[in-house]
Amino acid sequence: MIAIDWGTTQLRAYRxxxxxxxxxxxxxxxxxxxxxxxxxxxxxxEITRDWHGAADREIVMSGMIGSRQGWVExxxxxxxxxxxxxxxxxxxxxxxxxxxxxxxxGLVSRGTDGVPDVMRGEEVQIFGALSISRKTxxxxxxxxxxxxxxxVSNGSISxxxxxMTGEVFALLRDHSILGxxxxxxxxxFAAFDAGLDRARHRNGLLxxxxxxxxxxxxxxxxxxxxxxxxxxxxxxxxxxxxxISPPVIVVGEPELGALYQRALDRIGIDPELIESxxxxxxxxxxxxxxxxxxxx
Amino acid sequence: MIAIDWGTTQLRAYRxxxxxxxxxxxxxxxxxxxxxxxxxxxxxxEITRDWHGAADREIVMSGMIGSRQGWVExxxxxxxxxxxxxxxxxxxxxxxxxxxxxxxxGLVSRGTDGVPDVMRGEEVQIFGALSISRKTxxxxxxxxxxxxxxxVSNGSISxxxxxMTGEVFALLRDHSILGxxxxxxxxxFAAFDAGLDRARHRNGLLxxxxxxxxxxxxxxxxxxxxxxxxxxxxxxxxxxxxxISPPVIVVGEPELGALYQRALDRIGIDPELIESxxxxxxxxxxxxxxxxxxxx
Numbered sequence: 001m002i003a004i005d006w007g008t009t010q011l012r013a014y015r016x017x018x019x020x021x022x023x024x025x026x027x028x029x030x031x032x033x034x035x036x037x038x039x040x041x042x043x044x045x046e047i048t049r050d051w052h053g054a055a056d057r058e059i060v061m062s063g064m065i066g067s068r069q070g071w072v073e074x075x076x077x078x079x080x081x082x083x084x085x086x087x088x089x090x091x092x093x094x095x096x097x098x099x100x101x102x103x104x105x106g107l108v109s110r111g112t113d114g115v116p117d118v119m120r121g122e123e124v125q126i127f128g129a130l131s132i133s134r135k136t137x138x139x140x141x142x143x144x145x146x147x148x149x150x151x152v153s154n155g156s157i158s159x160x161x162x163x164m165t166g167e168v169f170a171l172l173r174d175h176s177i178l179g180x181x182x183x184x185x186x187x188x189f190a191a192f193d194a195g196l197d198r199a200r201h202r203n204g205l206l207x208x209x210x211x212x213x214x215x216x217x218x219x220x221x222x223x224x225x226x227x228x229x230x231x232x233x234x235x236x237x238x239x240x241x242x243x244i245s246p247p248v249i250v251v252g253e254p255e256l257g258a259l260y261q262r263a264l265d266r267i268g269i270d271p272e273l274i275e276s277x278x279x280x281x282x283x284x285x286x287x288x289x290x291x292x293x294x295x296x
Numbered sequence: 297m298i299a300i301d302w303g304t305t306q307l308r309a310y311r312x313x314x315x316x317x318x319x320x321x322x323x324x325x326x327x328x329x330x331x332x333x334x335x336x337x338x339x340x341x342e343i344t345r346d347w348h349g350a351a352d353r354e355i356v357m358s359g360m361i362g363s364r365q366g367w368v369e370x371x372x373x374x375x376x377x378x379x380x381x382x383x384x385x386x387x388x389x390x391x392x393x394x395x396x397x398x399x400x401x402g403l404v405s406r407g408t409d410g411v412p413d414v415m416r417g418e419e420v421q422i423f424g425a426l427s428i429s430r431k432t433x434x435x436x437x438x439x440x441x442x443x444x445x446x447x448v449s450n451g452s453i454s455x456x457x458x459x460m461t462g463e464v465f466a467l468l469r470d471h472s473i474l475g476x477x478x479x480x481x482x483x484x485f486a487a488f489d490a491g492l493d494r495a496r497h498r499n500g501l502l503x504x505x506x507x508x509x510x511x512x513x514x515x516x517x518x519x520x521x522x523x524x525x526x527x528x529x530x531x532x533x534x535x536x537x538x539x540i541s542p543p544v545i546v547v548g549e550p551e552l553g554a555l556y557q558r559a560l561d562r563i564g565i566d567p568e569l570i571e572s573x574x575x576x577x578x579x580x581x582x583x584x585x586x587x588x589x590x591x592x
Binding site: 108111112113115116117118146147161162163164165167168171172174175176177197198201202203204205206207209210211214215217218220234237238240241242243 | 404407408409411412413414442443457458459460461463464467468470471472473493494497498499500501502503505506507510511513514516530533534536537538539
């Protein structure tokens with residue numbers, strides 16, 4: 001089968017063997033916002049071109065491709081939700097050929113104040129990660145532009161919370177008074193740790209980030225260490241304000257995953273790391289398997 | 297005398313009568329970053345041109361004009377600091393004429409974690425506000441791009457804390473995924489209040505702001521109400537994470553001041569509002585008076 005993770009900015013395609021292992025992978029900066037005329041079929045043909053037998057293969061997708069701006073809108077499924085709820089809510093994209101393209105739904109969860117939270121794509125990664133892990137985790141954490149913290153139990157996602165950590169980091173680095181002082185990042189774990197510590201002091205996030213400016217002004221931090229200091233403050237706030245029950249799985253790219261591991265370690269949590277690609281493909285493979293059993 | 301508040305983006309000039317009242321005022325978008333070749337003397341001549349007798353008048357300035365990027369660097373004075381400490385640290389700008397231009401220092405304060413905090417310009421407004429107020433405030437709050445909360449006692453500033461509330465609001469509105477959904481602001485106090493309430497729930501600021509997106513997605517809030525909802529979340533966080541002792545003075549523009557008044561009212565504080573122009577000019581007038589007494 002072919003597994004596709006189609007987000008706002010990236011299109012990732014994986015050719016899987018019959019056991020669900022990755023045989024081949026490709027990635028293009030062709031997120032759903034970058035497809036001319038919304039011709040998703042053409043973009044799909046292009047990224048799977050010359051994959052042996054691709055035309056006959058089953059295709060299962062997750063991510064923003066199922067949103068209102070995507071190929072077909074697949075309504076959000078409410079939490080708590082298991083893999084079967086996801087598989088049952090899958091919709092077929094309106095292709096003109098014989099090829100079947102299935103798109104997974106996203107999830108919606110409501111916080112204690114009744115405000116909704118949403119995800120599209122991460123739910124598939126969460127189920128993939130659960131099938132890979134040797135542990136029985138209580139929390140799956142997916143760091144990124146919009147970090148997701150999902151509470152899981154008995155193979156279901158009971159609820160989740162989004163933190164805009166990665167987007168706020170990029171905004172502050174690229175557009176704020178703080179970014180103007182920064183040199184390109186030189187890895188500085190001591191600065192990252194200092195940021196984590198600052199996040200636990202008083203006066204809150206809107207105050208703490210101003211320290212990036214003042215510590216530079218007072219020559220206490222080097223311009224190349226400021227990105228890690230800011231990153232520590234933001235990730236520290238994400239972790240400190242969340243209610244994280246161990247065991248924890250972190251699903252992400254190795255470099256960012258390592259920063260979260262460091263932040264969690266400081267509060268006594270030793271997370272298992274699982275790479276995004278593995279989580280995505282195992283999850284989409286599991287959805288396809290359930291569909292095959294239901295509609296043989 | 298002539299009082300000048302010269303910040304990063306704005307140059308504000310006031311002609312004061314002998315009693316310190318504002319006789320005339322002008323404002324130009326000629327912050328210190330927008331002065332070609334750093335020719336501050338020319339910009340000053342231009343904004344005071346045709347003010348009767350301006351060439352002979354005493355000029356006192358505050359703001360970023362005293363920073364490293366300004367006309368002359370006036371080192372920060374450490375808290376606690378009174379008006380006299382400020383007046384003693386004033387430096388003259390290197391003018392070529394007979395005209396004397398005095399520039400006030402900024403203040404530096406250290407938080408409980410030892411990280412420095414700085415202000416330039418607000419300290420003059422704080423002393424101005426103290427001289428205007430009929431109360432004996434414990435806190436002076438100056439909302440804005442970088443909100444300042446100053447603790448005051450016995451006419452001195454004992455310490456202060458900066459919150460980047462206004463800058464983060466502008467970043468999220470102008471550059472984030474949240475801003476893309478927004479229509480131009482239509483005043484919606486109910487949305488603002490809902491934001492204040494959300495700021496008191498769990499999971500922190502990086503999570504709360506994502507509600508701007510999800511409540512729009514779920515048709516719970518109108519696009520034109522999103523700016524006030526976001527504003528409520530951010531101001532709510534600033535207020536909730538600060539330790540504000542009443543009585544409180546808020547120094548600012550009437551519209552923004554009213555939002556802070558609303559936020560403070562929700563936690564049982566009824567602040568006195570003082571306009572920025574009045575606070576700036578009273579403060580610079582008081583500095584000039586002290587200088588005259590010291591160097592008659």
